[in-house]
Amino acid sequence: MAALCEWHDWLEHLAEWFEAYPLAPETLTADRILWERAARNLILQVADRTGAESGWYGHCQQVLGWFLSYWGVAPELAERLAQQAIGSRFKSWTAPDTVLAEDIAERLVGPLRPQDTHWSPDPIDLPDHLECWLAVRESVPWPDDEDSADGGPTTPARDGAAADFRSFDAAVDPARAAGLLTALELVRADAARGAALDFELLRGWQQHVLDTPEPPRLRAHPAFAKGGKERYGIGPETRTRLDACLAQAADSRLSLAARTARAYLDVCFFHPFDDGNARSALLTLLFVLARAGVTLDSVVLIRRFGHRADDPQDALSLCRSVEFHLRQSRAAAR
Structure with missing residues (x-):
């Protein structure tokens, strides 16, 4: 039973890593480096989890195949690519260094082409999940402030967001982590000056997240996520509706946790940018928290x-x- 529980925990952990940086198969060519970094990190995760014991690379091959299949590559092709990428280059009782892991990841992703994926059903068959969210948003029994123990300003010794950017994101790409840290500084400065939360504010943060010459514009086309299983529509009122939703993050009748969670999901499902929306959602959540100290x-x-x-x-x-996390942070600040 203990072994079964351990295996279950490992599979859940892998699923979290697969979703940590959602990949878009239709932009595989442009985002190839992100696919490679994700694969490299999985290799290192498997080596660490198995202790690089005898035959550990067999499971590594299996995990890389699962990773490609998760993002729409046919299982047979995914298995073949993983086998070819690893070959006989991994050894028992020897964990790979970063250089070798990166080379295997490049060999894994390099042969892939967008047409190798079957990531999305016909968009015509998908509902508009932005409209789904807006309906759900009104039906959720959000906790109100009277039932909350928000506890006022909290400053623990550890800055969890900055720490995660320096570890988790830096492992994907140091430039990615640097952009997030710069954006985080701006988020907190904006909160301190009492800036209103709207799309224009998000654009300023997103310029650093994506390292673009100008703040990115609102997307112009429908967007897809979760391997193409969700579609977010776009229309002439999308920005106005987003701003109206974000403004509600200042509604003190709801608990702080409810306001931050709702604003986070607003950004996720309005999906305002062509890239980096999960990071934008997190920065939005951190802004709402920063306004509350x-x-x-x-x-x-x-x-x-x-x-x-x-x-x-x-x-x-x-x-x-x-x-x-609020309770944990308050406990850590005592």
Whole structure:
């Protein structure tokens, strides 16, 4: 039973890593380096988890195949690419260094082409998940302030967001981490000066997240996420509706956890940018907390799990995760 529980925990951990940096198969060519970094990190995770014991590379090959299949590559092709990439280059009782892991990741992703994926059903068959979210948003029984123990300003010794950027994001790409840290400084400066939360504010942060010459514009086309299973529509009123939703993050009738969770999901499902929306959502959440004088000592449960646009329980689950981190941060600050 213990072994079964350990295996279950490992599979859940892998699923979190697969979703940690959602990949878009239709932009495989442009984002190839991100696919490679994700694969490299999985190799290092497997080596660490197995202790690089006898035959550990067999499981590594299996995990890389799962990774490609998860993002739409046919299982047979995924298995063949993983086998060819690893070959006989890994050894028992020897963990790979970063250089070798990167080379294997490049060999894994290099032969892939967008047409190798079957990531999305026909968009015509998909509902508009932005509209689904807006309906769900009104039905969720968000906790109100009277039932909350928000506890006022909180500054723990550890800055959880900055720490996660320096570890988790830096492992993907040091430039990515640097952009997030710069954006985080701007988020907190904007909160301190009492800036209104709207799309224009998000654009300023996103310029650093994506390292673009100018603040990025609102996307012009429907967007897809979760391997093409969710579609977010676009229309002439999208920006106005987003701004109206974000403005509600200042509604003190709701608990702080509810306001931050709802704003996070607003950005996720309005999906305003062509890239980096999960990072934008996290920065939005951190801004709402910063306006209340709160710094979290961890953001792990917030970042590592995806959420469905059409599920009220997912929204409440995120709210509970934020509340958990708030309690932990207050305890750490004492």
